[in-house]
Amino acid sequence: MNAVTKDIVENHSCWTLNETPVLNDDEFCLWQNLMEQRTGISLSVDRKSFLTSNLLIRMHELGLTQLDDYYKLFVSNSNAGIIEWEVLVDRLTVHETRFFRDKGALELVGKNYLTSKTGIIGNQNSIQIWSVGCATGEEPYSIAIVLDYFMRINNIDGYLGVFASDISGTAIAKGYMGVYHRNRLSNLPIEYLKEYFIPIDLDHYKIVDSIRNRICFSKLNLMNMNNACIADMDIIYCQNVLIYFKREKRIKILDQLVSRLKPGGLLVLGPGEITSWQNSLVKQVSENNVLAFRRLEENKYNG
Ligand SMILES: C[S@@+](CC[C@H](N)C(=O)[O-])C[C@H]1O[C@@H](n2cnc3c(N)ncnc32)[C@H](O)[C@@H]1O
Structure with missing residues (x-):
């Protein structure tokens, strides 16, 4: 029994040690399948106690004692079922993220990709980016900051829009607020901190509106991507999300993401998130420590 479960059991009169509902193998399988069907996330057996504590905490909040009832x-x-789904998904998904988490990938996007002869800036003046599984916003803000800074210092006049999606409504709401504790900004180069954040009290900073207004936060479950009208993206960022899915689901998601890229567009993944994946519409970009794929120009795959 972990510390949280122990605390619930010992400190609340509705449960005693003997009555504590612990998931047996069949029950674990039931919840595991349910989560996988609805979110694609595969909960391994070593996450059983994590699932159990979260279920117990939620049942306790609702005054329920029987797992079957929950x-x-x-x-x-x-409506109550829909709320429970929201609450549990939010608690069972991992929202770990940080600003400038993958500097190599940002460098690829900000410098090499935009400046190269075949880069997206050239004969177009708008860039559309999609941050898939954006958690609490650090990733889409980092991308927007890097691109905005780069465009400004190079006098590139263009429109930048970022679509930031996640399955967790709570995470999205935090991202939309754009307020972060100073400790979370320690990774940020000082020039970006000065330019793009405003202190709002001793401990918190808010992202400037000129960047915040470019991000459209939206709740989207990757399992329902078919229903989402998202297309013609210049850059799709999907980092540290696929690791929670089984390989066949990863491949399905990747193929769907590729179909939403513009010809010439870039798909950026977390290092090592997929191996031996092939899609005839993209070619892997050779860049040290960055896993990225570029969609071929139309004439290269139309024959
Ligand atoms: C570890 S965070 C990664 C955040 C960010 N991309 C980064 O690399 O810092 C994974 C995010 O994926 C989201 N996620 C998990 N399953 C999802 C699904 N089925 N649809 C959409 N988002 C999902 C989680 O809610 C979580 O915020």
Whole structure:
């Protein structure tokens, strides 16, 4: 029993040690399948105690003592069921992120990709980026900052728009606020901090509106991507998301992302997130420590 479960059991009168519902193998399988069906996330057996504590905490909040009752509520099509789905998904998904998490990838996007002869800036003046699994916003803000800074110092006049999506409504709401504790900004180059953040109290900074207004935060489950009208992206960033999915789901998601890229567009993944994946529409970009694929120009695959 982990510390949280122990605390619930010992400090609250509704459960005693003997009554504590612990998931047996069948119950774990039931929840595991449900999560995988709905989110694509595959919960391994070593996450059983994590799932158990989260279920217990939530049941305790609702005053429920039987797992069966919670399961029935969860799968019901009622408003309460929908709320439970939101709450649990939010608690079971990992939102770990930080500003400038993958400097190599940002460098590829900001310098090499934009300045190269075949880069997207040239005969177009708008850049559309999609941050897939954006968590609390650090990733889409980092991309927007790098591109905005780069465009400004190079006198490139263009429009920059970032679509930032995640399955977690709570994470998206934090991203939309654009307020971060100073500790979370320690990774940020000082010139970016000065230019793009405003202190709002002793401990917190807010991202400037000129960047914040360029990000469109939206809740989107990657399992429902078919219903989302997203297309013609110049850059798609999908880092540290695929690791939670089984290989066949990763491949399906990647193929769907490629179909949303413009010819010449760039798909950026986290290092090592997929191996031996091939899609005839893209070619891997050779860049040390960065995993990225470029969509071929139309005439290269139309024959
Ligand atoms: C570890 S964070 C990565 C954040 C950011 N991309 C980064 O690299 O710093 C993974 C994010 O993927 C989101 N996620 C997990 N499953 C998802 C799904 N089925 N649809 C959309 N987002 C999902 C989680 O909510 C979480 O915010």
